[in-house]
Amino acid sequence: MSYLFPNYQRKDIQWVKGEKSTLTDQKGQNYLDFTSGIGVMNLGYNDSELNQVLAEQAAQLWHAPNLYESQLQEKTAEQLAKGKDYVAYFCNSGAEANEAAIKLARKATGRSKILSFTNSFHGRTYGAMSATGQTSIQEGFHPLVPDFDYLPFNDDSSLVQQIDQQTAAVLLELVQGEGGVIPADQQWVKKIEQLCHENGALLIIDEIQTGIGRTGTFYAYEQYQIEPDIFTLAKGLGNGFPVGAMLGKSALAEAFGPGSHGSTFGGNNLAMQVASKVVDRINTPNFLLDVQKKGDRLSKELHQLAEKSSLVKEVRGKGLMLGIELIDQETLIWAMDQLKIEGLITLKAGQTVLRLLPPLIITEEEITQAVEQLEKVLCKEQIND
Incomplete structure (x- = not known):
């Protein structure tokens, strides 16, 4: 029995540690976090x-x-x-x-x-x-x-x-x-x-x-x-x-x-x-310019991914607030579960949109990693063919 109201649809996972853009669950498994705690952790976890x-x-x-x-x-x-x-x-x-x-x-x-x-x-x-x-x-x-x-x-x-x-x-x-x-x-x-x-x-x-x-x-x-x-x-x-x-x-x-x-x-x-x-x-020019550059890069690569995937209808957003609209709600639920297996944590928006809100300190290497994880899942049927 839980002593909590069931007003949240909680996933069977518990975060016990965070470091920059990485979350660690109760089993010691690491994940790249593209949620920022729903747009909260802009400077990442465990900032000294x-x-x-x-x-x-x-x-x-x-x-x-x-x-x-x-x-x-x-x-x-x-x-x-x-x-x-x-x-x-x-x-x-x-x-x-x-x-x-x-x-x-x-x-x-x-x-x-x-x-x-x-x-x-x-x-x-x-x-x-x-x-x-x-x-x-x-x-x-x-x-x-x-x-x-x-x-x-x-x-x-x-x-x-x-x-x-x-x-x-x-x-x-x-x-x-x-x-x-x-x-x-x-x-x-x-x-x-x-x-x-x-x-x-x-x-x-x-x-x-x-x-x-x-x-x-x-x-x-x-x-x-x-x-x-x-x-x-x-x-x-x-x-x-x-x-x-x-x-x-x-x-x-x-x-x-x-x-x-x-x-x-x-x-x-x-x-x-x-x-x-x-x-x-x-609120410094260099920090914000870096967010713009990383957002532009991520958006560009997501648009390229969309051209290869029959599951993606549209990519949209601004800066490091991006959404991938998928073909239906069932596909969204499946994609989020598959991405979690791959080690990438994402959010939903509306009924069919995969929402990406990485920490603003996300590195270029982590963007590369995330795009590879997204491509592996969203282009899965093409890879299997």
């Missing part, structure tokens, strides 16, 4: 510098409530603002960051209508789940938080009609992660930004999975020539330590005055020290 930062802070002070000033929070917020006119609120997860964004948008505008998109994913807490455009995630939890509407992703047709003077905000991912690794079209995103400005609505970008260097720029929105009113972060921000953040334009600050929102653990000392070091490491 992050270990030291965490240990040094743990020896001083783990926690202080948000009733007092915090220079650690101020420092990390300034790093995340990157010289732009943003202020930060810290929490513990991506869902919490999106909950804060939803509350801020409604309070700042005095409106309640929020638009998001089909196949989006913004979290499983009530507001974030209500913003998520997937009925399977919402099933059994109605009634949802009211005044959320879902539009087709990358589709201009309904934008003009739906974004109006009653709209508080538009919330979107620039690459839909859980929905199938689907990048947003740049002109479509620019149109959303324009319509938001014209109607006094706020543009919220969910950077939970795309942020902190994952797509080759520190924030994915930097590739779209937009400037969101609000954006949210988590996952890679703490490299495994729980931390989330919502950043909003400083003009919105008065809407979140004392008593409007809060978190007991949000912005705690341990999380801030780790997050600050992660940002310091990743």
Whole structure:
């Protein structure tokens, strides 16, 4: 008997050790990790510098409530603002960051209508789940938080009609992660930004999975020539330590005055020290250029693989956030199992997409290894012929 709720479909494997891009299971078997703990371990496992930062802070002070000033929070917020006119609120997860964004948008505008998109994913807490455009995630939890509407992703047709003077905000991912690794079209995103400005609505970008260097720029929105009113972060921000953040334009600050929102653990000392070091490491031109180069190489080789495999329909994504759309759901399940046997750990996205999220520190040799493993499995029928 398990003493845990069965809300996770757990695989019969347990991770006991990690080193850079390699995971070790309870039997001592090593695997190349192309999941990064679902986009979390951007700097890989057992990073000595992050270990030291965490240990040094743990020896001083783990926690202080948000009733007092915090220079650690101020420092990390300034790093995340990157010289732009943003202020930060810290929490513990991506869902919490999106909950804060939803509350801020409604309070700042005095409106309640929020638009998001089909196949989006913004979290499983009530507001974030209500913003998520997937009925399977919402099933059994109605009634949802009211005044959320879902539009087709990358589709201009309904934008003009739906974004109006009653709209508080538009919330979107620039690459839909859980929905199938689907990048947003740049002109479509620019149109959303324009319509938001014209109607006094706020543009919220969910950077939970795309942020902190994952797509080759520190924030994915930097590739779209937009400037969101609000954006949210988590996952890679703490490299495994729980931390989330919502950043909003400083003009919105008065809407979140004392008593409007809060978190007991949000912005705690341990999380801030780790997050600050992660940002310091990743937000450099050389590091991000390296991510771009490795992402371009991996994408190119996956496209070449796709030409040889009858199981692959499409390869898409940005940076080191890539998806391989397979012909059906059964093939996806089979491929993930076969890849695990070969020593490569992968993720699913949507119903048919094999999602690849390697640590950003992945080496060229490990990319070669992963492509060989993918080719061995996805081109298996051709090899057998």
